[in-house]
Amino acid sequence: MKAAPFRYVRAESIAHGLETLAAYGDEARILAGGQSLLPALALRLSAPAVLVDINRVAALSGEPQVSDDWVRLPALMRHAQLITSPPVRAHLSLLHRAAPWIAHPGIRNQGTVCGSLAVGDPASELPACAVAAGARLILQSHARGTRVVPAREFYVGLMQTACAPDEMIVAVEFPRMDGLRTGFREVARRRGDYAMVGLAGVARRGGRGLTQTGLTFFGIGDRPVLASSICAAIETADTVSQAVALALAAYERDITPNADLWCSGPAKKHIGRSVLEEVVHDLFQ
Numbered sequence: 001m002k003a004a005p006f007r008y009v010r011a012e013s014i015a016h017g018l019e020t021l022a023a024y025g026d027e028a029r030i031l032a033g034g035q036s037l038l039p040a041l042a043l044r045l046s047a048p049a050v051l052v053d054i055n056r057v058a059a060l061s062g063e064p065q066v067s068d069d070w071v072r073l074p075a076l077m078r079h080a081q082l083i084t085s086p087p088v089r090a091h092l093s094l095l096h097r098a099a100p101w102i103a104h105p106g107i108r109n110q111g112t113v114c115g116s117l118a119v120g121d122p123a124s125e126l127p128a129c130a131v132a133a134g135a136r137l138i139l140q141s142h143a144r145g146t147r148v149v150p151a152r153e154f155y156v157g158l159m160q161t162a163c164a165p166d167e168m169i170v171a172v173e174f175p176r177m178d179g180l181r182t183g184f185r186e187v188a189r190r191r192g193d194y195a196m197v198g199l200a201g202v203a204r205r206g207g208r209g210l211t212q213t214g215l216t217f218f219g220i221g222d223r224p225v226l227a228s229s230i231c232a233a234i235e236t237a238d239t240v241s242q243a244v245a246l247a248l249a250a251y252e253r254d255i256t257p258n259a260d261l262w263c264s265g266p267a268k269k270h271i272g273r274s275v276l277e278e279v280v281h282d283l284f285q
């Protein structure tokens, strides 16, 4: 099948891209890495009237910008850069760990971090990392200027986000993870597939236990699932065995994975126990 006809606009600047989005509203789609959008067009799951290609906008690409507390990733940061970029390795270890789990090298070379956040697939690695770490998305529109949305408020339903049709994610900012422990586990049918179940975690290891804990499951709900009660439980633990026991007790009580086409709810619940135990070990030790 071929894509339905569409008009192609190459954005020359952020302002030009935003003006085009404003002019066409829900009829327009941003084209970033194309790794989700182009298959959807080819299958006619999506048939926008206009594609706004942002790949030549210099202000949306480049290296991460590191400030005192945050690392800002521009919209066109590719998945592959999360593996190779020295600032990501130094300051965003969770993303550095997660990136090799995203698809395959060819897709990682094209696909963008912000494109993945925009799609918001509930089995996707990066939205879960953004929620776990407390990232924030920088959105711009022609009509309303800039607004900042915490990742924990960005996902509102199954592949539905707070990004309006006339908005562009121009960057995502992650809190610096220097000195934090991070853990990442994923179980997929084959390497490179979306997760059956995964878990992204960050925490600070203090004198006796953990603080600032963020644990987010993916592949178990209609969006990334921040496991707040598990985070609170393990922050009361003094030892890793206590932390695992408390985490599993809260997990049994509070987490009920949804089945999908590839895996039943009970099977996901079983996988979730093992990824949780491993991530808690990573954070504690």
Ligand SMILES: Cc1cc2nc3c(=O)[nH]c(=O)nc-3n(C[C@H](O)[C@H](O)[C@H](O)COP(=O)(O)OP(=O)(O)OC[C@H]3O[C@@H](n4cnc5c(N)ncnc54)[C@H](O)[C@@H]3O)c2cc1C
Pocket: 029, 030, 031, 032, 033, 034, 035, 036, 037, 038, 039, 075, 101, 102, 103, 104, 107, 110, 111, 112, 113, 114, 115, 116, 118, 119, 121, 123, 124, 125, 126, 163, 167, 168, 169, 170, 192, 193, 194, 195
């Ligand atoms: C075979 C295959 C396997 C894959 N496996 C995985 C996987 O295991 N894990 C995973 O997470 N992903 C996977 N992907 C998807 C891949 O990560 C995509 O790159 C990503 O989901 C979308 O990023 P993109 O830059 O390609 O966006 P595009 O495909 O260009 O765009 C996707 C959507 O996001 C919107 N969008 C893009 N950028 C912005 C922006 N800056 N602001 C607002 N809206 C924007 C577009 O308008 C479009 O609606 C896979 C893809 C393929 C083809």
